Amino acid sequence: MLSIKNLHANINDKEILKGINLEIKPGEVHAIMGPNGSGKSTLSSVIAGKEDYVVTKGSIVLNGEDLENLAPEEIAHKGVFLSFQYPVEIPGVTVTNFIKTAINESRKAKGQEELPAKDMLKLIREKADLLEINRKFLSRSLNEGFSGGEKKRNEIFQMAMLEPKLAILDETDSGLDIDALKIVANGVNKLKSDDNAVVVITHYQRLLDYIVPDFVHVLYNGKIVKSGGKDLALELEKKGYDWLK
């Protein structure tokens, strides 16, 4: 599904990613771990097409299509979803209107009709229930004044609405208490299928107790220095990252 080959990327002429290789197949869950500043968030931003980053070498191919030079919205239309570490507050735009606009823009890009209001409402309710989101919450301004847990739950709610092929969860566990973590993980697991894939970026093993990865990769200084099964995460939790440097 996603094939990253020898990916090098810069921001402001500083090289952050220094040759990343990663193969992700449908149905798989990959975890990317690593210390602060190793390039985890950069990798997710580059896949999502953030313009501040420049790919200097290598390629990112999704289902046979090179993502280079695509705008973030085009990448989203191809089925990539990035759950933000710090979701942005957008005053004046309600959760409902935001997600409606996002869904209908995606449909428009695929040459589909807008989703009828009635179906949209039904879908919103269904997915909100999945994430145990209060209905009142949906008419609030997007992320404005949300607690850390509410922001992350709202991210996964949007993921549930958009049904991506590849979901990248960037530190979705940060700022979550254990109950919220369970709800979020449960939501992700329910959305998981043989046709889609999930990349979990995290510092800690904790989230991986709930979203169990097939593969764990350690990112250090812009490169993947070790890959393994889910046991690698447990080992990292015990030993830290120093032994890999």
Next chain:
Amino acid sequence: MDLKEKLVSSFLAFEHKETLDLDSNVHQIRTKAIKNFELTGFPSKKDEEWKYTSLKSLLKNDFDIFPVTKEPVGFKNVRKYLINEIESYKLIFVDGVFSSFLSDTTHDECDVCVLSSALTRPKYKMVIDNYFNTIAKENNSFSELNTAFAKEGAFINIPKNTVLQKPIQIIHFSTGSEKEVMLQPRNLIVVGENSHAQIIERHQNISKNTTLTNSVTEIFVHTRAIVDFYKIQDDTKDSSLIDSTFVSQKQQSVASVHTFSFGGGIIRNNLEFNHEGEHITSNLHGISILNDKQHVDNHTLVNHKTPNCESHELYKGIYANKSTGVFNGKVIVQQEAQKTNAFQQNNNILIDDGATINAKPQLEIFADDVKCSHGCTIGQLDESALFYMQSRGIPKKEAKALLLFAFGNDVVEKIKIPQLKTRITKLIAKNLGVDLEFEL
């Protein structure tokens, strides 16, 4: 001959040409006004109040002061500028001349008619003598110039205890098929005790000519009356507007003036509120969305003279390309005006590097037991918010528009006529270059 000389010498022609009420009080006011204008002339950038708005090149035009409509204007020419989705009274002027054909006036529950007839009919002499040019400022040379040539515009006289069921649309069209046109409409609005009125005003050029409109509106809001006044400014790039609106309020009245500036050449809005009683509420709302080299200058004044009154001012600006905005909001709280609540907020977004905003909040507070606040922000579009929205599949252009819609939404939300709100939302979408109808 420059424009000032031309105007001054045209005054004689005006007196002779028009069938004017030459021996009336109003004509004495006109005569005094032209003398005042002759003394002061047009303002220049040396005037503190005109520091950021240059009229130099605009005033070089050889304006036709008494324009004549060459081709008759039919409903189909102007339909799109009217809000047809609601029943309304309509006062429509073409090149300064009232079009009874396009208008819909009344003398039933109130008078919605024209100034020219009010000036000459004995029935209205009292109203004219009591109100005409009593609050327009003598030190405003554009206002004086307008007074000198005042003869046509809206005349709205609503007696007490009358709640108008229909809004009133006042539209001044200019055609001027051959030359640059100067228009000087004059509106007089008196709303009696306990009465309610909603008024929508628009100036629209339907030709390719250069137009300068120097408009003056006086609004009198009596005890417990409620007035909502909406100004739609979405004219062609060659159309400039100097608008001076003066509002006088009696006790417990509520007056709101909403200014939507979406286009034109140079737009200058002078908006003044004077309080003549206690427990008055004044609302000043504005949103400017500008492109190209457009220029909008909002000068507001709220003069709190009496205790226990409040004013709420909210102006938003979105400036793209090389457009320029000016916000000069003055609030005076005089010594007697204890327990005043005066709030002012001005927020601006500069979309492009070439855009400019000059913002100047001015609070002069002489009373000691008051609540006053002002806030002014100038920012850019939040890039991280744009990326966030794009990553959810919303294209950049639409994401920008959504952010800007959200930014302006609290001003749009104040519109009390739903059909007008829809129209304004569409105009905003048009000006942001998107085909979306957000329901925020």
